[in-house]
Amino acid sequence: MSTAIRAIFAASALLLAAATTALAASEADYKTAYAAAEAANKEAGLLRNQWTTTASTLSAAKKAGEAGDFDTAVAQAKEAEALAKASIFQATSEKERWKDMEVR
Amino acid sequence: MTRRFAIRAAIATLALGVLALAPAAYAADSVDPAADKAAFQKFFxxxxxxxKLEDxxxxxxxMNEDLHKQWEEKEQFPPYEFSLEAGKEMFSTPFKNGKTYADCFPNQGIGIRQNYPYFDEKEGKVVTLELALNRCREANGEAPFSYVKDDMAALTAYMAFTSRGKPMDIKIPNDPRALEAYQKGKEYFYTRRGQLNFSCATCHIQSPGERIRAEVLAPALGILNAMPIYRSEWSGMGTTSRRFTTCNSQIRGVPLNPQDDEYRDLEYYLSYVSNGLPISGPGARP
Structure with missing residues (x-):
């Protein structure tokens, strides 16, 4: 019985270790995520509608990446990409929606 | 026969419906600055x-009685006075080549603020007073000033002062490019931007007189007639360019460069719809 429990603990520990290794972000993950965020923010710039929060989140991603904290760097880069995409959506939808606000 | 009649009736109804909707859709997309101005002023x-309109x-x-009382007291010793004096001196001081700002402007630059911005048909773009001042400097071999404060604010303060009481008088020439610039300015004014999803209209059309945090929001009507302004929040003077760029960053949008086409068009639109209201600049704001 106790051997069985030990085996279960050992297997769990091994699984956890394997999972942690699999979840930890690498420098390559960070670079991919950062490039995607930067590209989306550039597109927002072409639409003349960048957000200050995208820029600050991108900076935070870069800072974490340079410090070797790739988990934070990837999370921040993904956040920045989401913000940039939201600003693109805003700029695109406002091309017609601004008329709803007009005083006539 | 009955079926044919029913089909004809349906087609006729559809055609009428399309005709009825067509003018409305056209009206929404047509550019009619005079009608816009009338509607804008009527709204406020x-x-x-x-x-009163001029107020x-x-x-x-x-918008606020208490603030009005504070302002009356403030006007006894207006905080923009130093800037105004500096602007007057700068305006009359010759450049290194001996010329002055007066040589760059109609009527020697006195009492002309109400005509800016104007549409320059040669350039095909809107020219603001701030832009014209820097162009004057550069044409006379001087370095341009920052568009947002200090020297530029002082110069525009003096020029506005010489126009005080004169009604804003922006012209839109019969030129499709001028109408396009006006329309783009209007579009910019009403377009939501920044993470807070605000347009200029969110604050200055929907909520004038309301508070946003500690500040009472100004109405869009006549908002540029008081420029440049001394703002207690800035602890100094600011130009129209400063107002536009800080508005953008306050709503978490990355501001454009001062005097980019969008801001020039915005100034054109906002000034035009305030035609008839007196120039009151330089102003003071909380």
């Missing part, structure tokens, strides 16, 4: 029926 006079140029001071 309807929203604030006790206010709108006093911004938040026209």
């Amino acid at each position: 006079t309807g929203k604030f029926p006790k206010l 709108f140029v006093n911004g938040p001071y026209s």
Whole structure:
């Protein structure tokens, strides 16, 4: 019985270790995520509608990446990409929606 | 026969429906600055029926009685006075080549603020007073000033002062490019931007007189007639360029460069719809 429990603990520990290794972000993950965020923010710039929060989140991603904290760097880069995409959506939808606000 | 009649009736109804909708859709997309101005001014006079048209140029001071009293006291020793004096001196001081700002402007630059911005048909673009001043400097071999404060604010303060009381008088020439610039300015004014999803209209059309945090929002009508302004929040003077760029960053949008086409067009639109209201600049704001 106790051997069985030990085996279960050992297997769990091994699984956890394997999972942690699999979840930890690498420098390559960070670079991919950062490039995607930067590209989306550039597109927002072409639409003349960048957000200050995208820029600050991108900076935070870069800072974490340079410090070797790739988990934070990837999370921040993904956040920045989401913000940039939201600003693109805003700029695109406002091309017609601004008329709803007009005083006539 | 009955079926044929029913089909004809349906087609006729559809055609009528399309015809009825067509003018409305056209009206929404047509450019009619005079109609816009009338609707804009009617909106504000309807929203604030006790206010005289010319009072709108006093911004938040026209919206709130307590603030109005503070402002009257402030005007005894206006905080923009130093800037105004500096601007007067700068305006009359010759450049290194011996010429002055007066040589760059109609009527020697005196009492002309109400005509800016104007549409330059040669360039095909809107020219603001700030832009014209820097162009004057550069044409005379001087370095341009920052568009947002200090020297530029001082110069425009003096020029506005010489126009005080004169009604804003922006012209839109019969040129499709001028109408396009006007329309783009209008579009910019009403377009939501920044993470807070605000347009200029969110604050200055939907909520004038309301508070946003500690500040009372100014009405869009006549908002540029008071420029440049001394703002207590800035602890100094600011130009129209400063107002536009800080508005953008306050709503978490990355501001454009001062005097980019969008801002020039925005100034053109906002000034035009305030035609007839007196120039009151330089102003003071909380």
